[in-house]
Amino acid sequence: MLTEIETGRLVLRPFVAADRPSAVRLQTDPRTNRFTPDPPDAAAMQQVFDDWLAHWANHGYGYCAVRERGQPEVIGLAGVRNREYHGETVLNLAYRFSPSHWGHGYASEAAKAVVDWAEREVPSIPVLISVSVQNTASLRVAEKLGFTRYVEEVYRGELSRHFRR
Numbered sequence: 001m002l003t004e005i006e007t008g009r010l011v012l013r014p015f016v017a018a019d020r021p022s023a024v025r026l027q028t029d030p031r032t033n034r035f036t037p038d039p040p041d042a043a044a045m046q047q048v049f050d051d052w053l054a055h056w057a058n059h060g061y062g063y064c065a066v067r068e069r070g071q072p073e074v075i076g077l078a079g080v081r082n083r084e085y086h087g088e089t090v091l092n093l094a095y096r097f098s099p100s101h102w103g104h105g106y107a108s109e110a111a112k113a114v115v116d117w118a119e120r121e122v123p124s125i126p127v128l129i130s131v132s133v134q135n136t137a138s139l140r141v142a143e144k145l146g147f148t149r150y151v152e153e154v155y156r157g158e159l160s161r162h163f164r165r
Contacts, residue, residue, distance in 0.1 A: 001061065002060065002061040002064070002079075002117060005064070005114065005117055006069070007110065007113045009068060009069055009109060010066055010067070010068060010069065010106060010109055010110055010113070011066070011067050011068075012064035012065070012066050012078055012079070012110060012113060012114065013064055013065055013067075014062065014065070015049070015052055015053060015056065015062070015064065015077075016053075016065075017053070019065045020046075020049050022073075023045070023049050023052070023065075023074070023077065024042055024046070024049065025098075026074075026076065026077065026097075026098055027039075027040055027045050027048065027096070028041060028042055028045055029098070029099065031099045032096055032097075032098070032099065034135075035134055035138075036132075036156075036158070037156060037157035037158050038156070038157060052081075055081050055082070059081075061079070061080060061081075061117075061118075061121070062079055062081050063077050063078070063079035063094055064077060064079040064110075065077060066078050066097070066106070075097055075098050075100075076098060076106060076107075076110070077094065077095065077096050078094065078096075078110035078111055078113075079114055080092060080093050080094075080114055080115075080118050080127060081094070083128070085162075088126075089125055090126050090127070090128040090164070091125050091126065091127045091128065092129070092130070093111060093114065093115065093118075093127050093128065093129040095107045095110055095111045095114075095138075095141070107137075111141055111145055112145055115127055115145060115165065119165070126164050127147075127164065127165050128150070128162060128163065128164045129142050129147055129162070129163045129164075130160045130161075130162045130163075131160060131161050131162075131163070132158045132159070133152065133158075133160065134159075139161065142161075142163045145165075146165060147163035148164065148165070149161060149162075149163055150163055150164045
């Protein structure tokens with residue numbers, strides 16, 4: 001079970017009900033959805049957040065709230081969730097940060113910590129990341145983490161590159 005992950009600058013912890021407003025704000029911000037063809041609205045995000053909490057309850061891991069060390073504000077998310085991909089159960093790696101925290105290397109730092117945790121604690125399930133081919137910043141994160149290109153296909157209405165380790 002994932003309880004908390006600390007990096008040099010960040011703390012990742014399970015989402016809790018009190019994080020709902022932060023998660024909704026982050027996930028519905030048009031700037032964080034530039035490469036999402038059908039982004040969730042606030043109402044849909046309520047159900048998505050409930051699904052995140054249920055995944056935590058069922059599996060003991062999931063997407064994490066991310067904050068800077070010593071700061072209470074949730075600035076993003078990073079984590080893994082189970083997902084079926086071409087008939088195989090994989091751990092879907094996700095990371096997203098508020099625009100005010102872009103450009104600091106937080107996505108790479110948080111994603112690396114999550115991947116290290118997943119490969120140590122759930123080694124039987126491969127980690128997969130799906131990235132829009134237009135999202136060059138996220139593609140750089142995947143490559144920086146040592147993921148290799150797996151397949152390129154339309155995923156959720158967007159040409160995406162899938163990577164795995």
